[in-house]
Amino acid sequence: MSHPINAFMPAVFVPVHDLKRAIEWYANLFQRPIVPQPDQDTHGIYIFALEETEIILDRNTWGSPPTVMFDADDIHAAHQFCEHRPHTVLTEAFTDEYISVFNINSHMVCKANRDLGLKPGRPTNAHLRKISRILVHTDDIEDTTAWYEAFVGKSAGSDPRFGDLPAILMDRGPHLLIDDNRLSHSQSKYFEQLQVETRTNPIMIMESPDLDAALAHVHSVGGLVKEGIEKRLGVTCFHFQDPDGNGYLVVEEVDKTAQ
Template sequence: MSHPILPFIPAVFVPVKDLKRSTEWYADLLGRQIAPQPGQEDHGIYIFNLEGTQIILDSNTWGSPPMIMFGSDDIDASHAFCEEHPHETVTDVFRDEFVSVFHVNSHMICQTNRDLDLPKAKPAHSLLGGMSRIFIHADNLQDTIGWYEAFVGRSTEPDVKFGELPYIRMDRGAHLLIDDNRLSQSPRKFYEQLQLDMRVNPIAIIDTPDLTAALDHVRSKGAVADKGIESRLGVRFFLFHDPDGNALMVCEKVSR
């Protein structure tokens, strides 16, 4: 039997306080027209359909950490697997005509039941070329590697583009990059709802063909990028924050 959790990240959920404000901000940043799909605003989300992995702005999760969605072809098999896999929480499966989903820890597992009729991915912004990596912030590197290798049924490899940090290659879209804070060097954030201190930023890595121009661009859109261009583990990058404090890392374009 194939592994029940697919090696594919359809989306990453970004918690926002004001959906309208955040949608307008990201649309301006990414050079996209706002084209809400039926029911998106009613459900407190807005989807930016990028190349491979989507950004879902989610006002329902404000006050919680960002969340990674993994795909499944058999939601019941995935749920049974997660119940046996080490976890803090596993929710029941929610089903409607479009999707079947459940949560394990801070991740969502999703099976599509019918076509969601999302708009096709538009060409990436010339300076923000889509997500290449999603961060997993690790306190204990070996424990985290073991959990995710079993979770997606794939072995880690050294990521030669990012200081040989361990990563798990997905079939398409963004890959998982496991960082013990050597690259991010980010502070922890306290989540009162969870009563936990966690590192959550940056959420992902965005590729760019021109790092200096990309920095000028995000600053012109009101992003906070006060440290400018940095270099660490042989990687040149900058971090920027959206109006809600969510951070993304922008790196010179790397091959996957």
């Protein structure tokens, strides 16, 4: 039998306070035209369809950590599996004509029931070429790594690019990188809705063929950059935040054979 949770993260929900402002800001960041989406105002989300993994701006989750979506082929089998995994939050599965979905901790597990009509994803832009890693923040790297290994049914290995931090290679899209703050250098925040204190930034790592040009582009759209280009774990990078405080780490692009 196949594992009930697929090793693929099709989307990340990014909490925003003002959806209209966030759409305009990310459209400038990704150099994309704004295309009104069905029920955008009703559902409070806007989808940027990037390669493999979408960024979904979500005003409904403002005040909660970002939510990483994992893919499943059978939502009931996935939910039964999660019932026996350690968790603090596990919702019931919800199904409509488009999706079947439930949440476990700060993650969503989703099965698409029909074509959602989204156009195929494209690279972000010339400056921010792709998403290469999605981060998991932890204070207990061994327990957290073991949880995610069981969750997606794959073993972690040392990521040679990021100080040998544990990484789980996904079957598609960005890989999962587990960080005990050696890379992130971020402060924790208390989220009352989930009653947890956790670090959330950076949410993900983007790659750029030219860090100087990428930094200038982020500055031009009003991104908050505190340190500029620096080295973390031997990697040249810079960290920036959107107007709502959601953080991203940008590193220099490398060949696939070197990842």
